[in-house]
Amino acid sequence: MTTEQQAVLPARPESPRGGTGPAAARVPGGRTGPAAGLLRTARPRQWVKNLLVAAAPAAAGQLASPRTAGQLVIVFTLFTAAAAAVYLVNDARDAEADRAHPVKRLRPVAAGDVPVPLAYACGGLLAALAVAGAAAFCNPMTSALLIAYLAMQLAYCVWLKHVLVVDMTVVTTGFLMRAMIGGVALDIPLSRWFLITTGFGALFMVAAKRYSEAVQMEGAEGGRGASRALLGEYTTGYLRFVWQLAAGVAVLGYCLWALESGGVAHSALLPWRQLSVIAFILAVLRYAVFADRGAAGAPEDVVLRDRALAVIGLVWAAMYGLAVADL
Known part of the structure; x- marks a missing residue:
């Protein structure tokens, strides 16, 4: 098992020859x-x-x-x-x-x-x-x-x-x-706010993924421990606490960074850096919807497949870009 892998447990495929060794594990159509x-x-x-x-x-x-x-x-x-x-x-x-x-x-x-x-x-x-x-x-x-x-x-x-x-x-x-x-x-x-926001944002997604795996495994045959070495040792309540705490710290870090930058630059039309906080928080809230449902198994799948989250991300990127360019 690797560090960044989605745990999925569909029904066990049957090999035409039976068994569980390498020959039985090959995908249909040969090796x-x-x-x-x-x-x-x-x-x-x-x-x-x-x-x-x-x-x-x-x-x-x-x-x-x-x-x-x-x-x-x-x-x-x-x-x-x-x-x-x-x-x-x-x-x-x-x-x-x-x-x-x-x-x-x-x-x-x-x-x-x-x-x-x-x-x-x-x-x-x-x-x-x-x-x-x-x-x-x-x-x-x-x-x-x-x-x-x-x-x-x-x-x-x-x-x-x-x-x-x-x-x-x-x-x-x-x-x-x-x-x-x-x-x-x-x-x-690398600023302290960049490291704090990125680190706790990553922990938010990691804990949400673990939580989703735990929820999906609760009713699966073999128990939750069948997917990850320690998944059965965590309770869903604890994992929920971790992703909620991490989301809060990531939002706080981003807000402090945005407010620390001061007001509007002379050439800027609006305080884009401060306004980007809105899009950032909306993105976290949208991702939390999937985490709460136990459907945040793979961060890349959530980000790429949810149209609303993609739009929010693009709006945030546009605001951030305008802030960097002082437009």
Whole structure:
């Protein structure tokens, strides 16, 4: 199990040959080749999360620079390689356990489409290339941040996912590192309000996801603990408390940042920075609707599939852009 993965428990697919081993775990239509299996194991659907590398440059109003755009493409690629390395090592390590799971048994490594040694080798190679690439094309701090991310995520796979509260903290920190690395690579100072809002915003989504998984698992066969190592140890009441607390702190941090910036600039038509608070709070409230229903399983799915939330996000982005440009 990885740090940023949606837990879903549909009915267990039956293999025409029966059993639960690699042969039974293959998707209909036969096994895929190792190359396709490696790509699937790298979780392309999760790569959208790495767009957070643009958060700090966007907050600083530096996205329009060609140098910034080129550097962000490099950082995005490096972080994607690092995250893929973690997925590969994780799936290789959990291959035997995944074969007994109704959904994870379909993963390429568990299904036997990708040999375990190959998954380990590719994961190690990607991790080394990501760190070396950061050292070559960015600055030493970017390389150090990637090393810290890899160490933390691998420690999560081996041990930290079994420690209450720490497991959610590690996942949250992974999101925060994504948001930080763009600024680190471009030598952009990271304000305390940026870190507070981003960190607690990430915790809000992580806790909401855990809460949704717990709600969905309550009536599922095998209990809630069948999905995540610690899910059965959390109560839904506690997880609800965490996501509500995190949402409140994220909103407070954003409001303090917006108000700290002062009044309207000479060239600005309206106080866009302060007005963006309205859109930010509406976005949090809209996301909380799905969290409260137990339907916030994957943040990227909620954000991309809900039209109202997408519109609110665009309005917030427009307001923020006007604030940065002093229009």
